[in-house]
Amino acid sequence: MNHEDPIIDPLLEELLGQQQMPDLTARVVQAHQQRQAAKQSPKQNGQAKAPLSIAVSTATQTTSPETPSVESQSTSGVAATDAPTKRSGEFKRRLKRQRFFTAISSLSLSLCLLVMLGGVAYYTYQRFLPGQGIPLAADGNQKPSSGARDHEVKPDVDPQLADHNVPSNEAIVRNGSSVDDLVSPETVASNDAPSSGMSPAVGGMQNGGEIESVDQVAIADKSAPSYVKPRMWDSLRLDDRDVISEIDNAIANAWKSENVKPSPAATDNEFCRRTYLQLLGRIPTVEEIESYAKHRSKDKRTWLVDEILGNEKYKQEFASFWSARFANILVGRAGGMSDDSPIDRSALEGYLATAFEKNKPYNLLVKELITATGTTSPGSESFNPATNFLVSMVDGDAKLATAKTCSTFLGQQLQCAECHNHPTTGWNQDQFWSMNAFFRQTKLAKDRDSGKLAILDRDFVKNQASDAGEVYYEQPNGLVKVAYPQFVDGTKIPASGKVAEVDRRQELAQLIVNSDDFPKATVNRMWQHFFGVGFTQPVDDMGPHNPASHPELLDNLAVHFAESGFDMKRLMRWIVLSEPYALSSRQIDDNLADDPDAGQQLFARYYARQMEAEQLFHSLQMLAKNPGRGSAIIASSDERHTWLGQVNQKMGDDEDSETSTLDGGVTQSLLMMNGGLMRQATDAQAAVLKNVIASNMSPSDKVEHLFLAALSRRPTKKELNAISEILKSRSSEAAALQDIWWALLNSNEFILDH
Known part of the structure; x- marks a missing residue:
């Protein structure tokens, strides 16, 4: 100086x-x-x-x-x-x-300035360069709000749960109550403070922030205006016979086009067995088989289907099976099976059973599932069992909820588009994150009394400069873009993130049930249930990249289903009474080209396949506890959950996939031969076996009864002669019959749906 x-x-x-x-x-x-x-x-x-x-x-x-x-x-x-x-x-x-000291001071000051300038340069790089928070490109005509910054671009602690973007004194009205009335002062204070990092012990959840605890979580009033109006479908002008004829003609035309011939018709016993399996989830009793065989109606198949779908004695059993079936679709077979799962499976199945028992229109059921708010805890004032669908999937940024909703109700797999534009399906990142924006008002809370989770609706506003709840996502090239709620077909709703102005899940639910893809995806899934193969494989991956085997039939059935008022029982009746459903499962030389494993499903025969886990459980339990003629057979849901929990488990991956021991391997064989359920069914005190042993029937009649009970058919002459020799060589007829019964239930024929 x-x-x-x-x-x-x-x-x-x-x-x-x-x-x-x-x-x-x-x-x-x-x-x-x-x-x-x-x-x-x-x-x-x-x-x-x-x-x-x-x-x-x-x-x-x-x-x-x-x-x-x-x-x-x-x-x-x-x-x-x-x-x-x-x-x-x-x-x-x-x-x-x-x-000297002045020089040292100047040098120190210079170093401090250099460090400060470096920090400013790094902050500027993070904030303004591509991929670091401020969108350089916005989709559509809307632009990101001034000063908006996406905190979710960084590894997200969990803004959905901690909800630091919402002022702590914000009033969120739910049945007249606000969050201020429900949340403790400590929790309110935590909304403005950084997350403590607490992670509640909720199975499968990845909650980086603390979930607020509330005394009573009220179900939200859907008071926001509706921007998407319900679609008005025409009334179905065709009767059931016309729709069934349309199915038969479409399938027959495909046979002719591919130069194949259908297999012969199934026998009465075969048709009876598969129909009970598909509609009630179990094989028929001997009394039910004989009643069907003796029926003298001109069209006994129609009588049987109407009996199962319409008779009061089957109503609860029908509802119980289909509630379990749809619970598998919604949350998987392993969902709610573990103690630490946030899902109350019994409550969900009870809710679905009520819907199927009343034959609630399917579009209304789906809207309830998508828009549900409240707690999953039975007995709570705000208990809403429909919340069990989304409760395990809305944590974090609700990516799993986005993918699951699209695949389940629209038959579209968007999960791959989360990170990049899909090269074959045509789905892009903007479509995924625009659908994801519909779930950003959905938050989780914990009920203080029960400890169960609840779903709430909260305002989703990224900054105070705008009410728009925009979502930012990063492209593979590092460019960050912004997305607003927009349906996969391009339909937009107002961008406001305030629940009182736009209830995003309510709009999404209406968009889904209005969509042409909704009835199409439902028909495809139901067809797959009854035939083992859908019009597309897999059923939840529809689109130009995966064309349907019978596109016109799929489109027509979808329209008829919507025009019927989304009547699930009526859709089942159309499929079960169609000609391809009544064909034998035996393949002939003239339909070898019908090969669903090669993607060529022509439905020229009934595709034999292994029973589903629920069908196997219900059948074995019925054989063990058959209450007798004329009584309803209701499978115990608690016992079913215990058994299914042993054979199914979550994989723990991003797509919530599962694995099962019922895969035809060694584990399945051991489970069938030595499992507790098999021991119950083959025990000497089991209902069917006990009644046969105690009866006055001849030995051959007893054997015939066991064949009908297990395989829904009588033994062939060769089988009957061989078994007669076994009975003669054994000193104890009861022990011999028990061995024969065990062999029948462990045969490949028993476990097959054919």
Whole structure:
């Protein structure tokens, strides 16, 4: 430095010389006076005036240790400027030390400035360069709000649960209650503070933030205006026979086009067995088989189907099976089976059973599942069993809820488009994240009394400059883009994230049931249930990349289903009474081209396949606990859950997939031969076996009864002769019959749906 500071220099000198701290106020006044004097008289006595710093330095040297007055310092300073100052060696050394420390201070300050500039440069890079938060491109005509920043671009602690974007005093009305009435003061305070990182013990959930606890979680009032109006479908003008004929003609045309011939018709016993399996989830009893065989109606198949779908004695059993079937579709077979699962499977199945028992229109059921709010805990004031569909999938940024909703209700697999545009399906990232935006008002809370989770609707506003709840996502090239709620067909809704202005899930539910894909996906899934193969494989991956085997039939059935008022029982009746459903499962030379494994499903025969886990359980339990003629056979849901929990488990991946031990391997064989359920069915006190052993029937009649009970057919002459020889060689008929019964239930024929 080329100049000396009139304040700092003397201070350093006196500090280094261990002198008393100078009076800086006096020196500032002195320096000011000297500057004013210099302006008025540039030269005194023909000499240039000494620099101000030298004057102050001289004054410092001549000042006593005691604090001098301002006037005395000023006088001595002026006097010092009249004569050259003779600096002592000690003063020079002090001055050198002063300059050395000044240089060190300057260097330190420079380093600090460099660090600060580096931090500013890094912050600017993170904030403004591609992929770091501020969108450089917005989709559509809407632009991101000023100053908007997507906190979800970074590894997300869990903004959905912690909900730091919502003011703590925000009033969210649900049945007249606000969050302020429900949330504890500690929880309210935590909404404005950084997340504590608590992770509640909820199976399968990845909650980085603390879930608020509430005393009573009220079900939200859907008070927001509706922007998507319900679609008005025409009434179905065709009767059931016309629709069934349409199915038969479409399938027959495909046979003709592919030059194949159908297999012969199934026998009465085969048709009876598969129909009970598909509609009630179990094989028929001997009494039911004989009743069907003796029926003299011109069209006994129609009578049987109407009996199962319409008779009061089957209503609860029908509802129980289909509730389990659809619970598998919604949450998987393993969903709700473990103690730490947030899903109450019994409550979900009970809710679905009521819907199927009343034959609730399927579109209304789906709307309830998508828009549900409340707690999953039975007995709670705000208990809503429909919340069990989404409760395990809306944590974090609801990506799993987005993918599951699209695949289940629209037959579209969008999950791959989360990270990149799909190369074959045509789905892109913007479609995925635009669908994801519909779920961003959905939050989780925990009921204090039960500890169960609940679903709430909360405002989703990214910043105070705008009400738009935009979602940001990063493309593979690092560019960050913004998405607003937009359905897969391009239909948009207002962008506001405030629940009182736009209820996004309500709009999404209406968009789904209005869509042409909704009835099409439902028909495809139901067709797959009855035939083992859908019009597309898999059934939840429809689109141009995966064309349907019978596109016109699929489209027509979808329209008929919608026009019927989304009547599930009526759809089942159409499929079960069609000609391809009544064909034998035996393949003939003329339909070898019908190969669903090769993607060529022509339905020229009934495709034999292994029973589903629920069908196997219901059948074995019925054989063990058959209550007798004319009584309903209701499978125990608790026992079913226990058994299914042993054979199914979650994989723990991003797609919520599962694995099952019922895969035809060694584990399945051991389970069938030695499992507890098989022991119940083959025990000497089991219902069917006990009644046969105690009856007055002849040995051959007893064997015939066991064949009908297990395989829904009578034994062949060869089988009957072989078994008669076994009975003659055994000293105990009861023990021999028990062995025969065990062999029948462990045969491949028993476990097949054929």
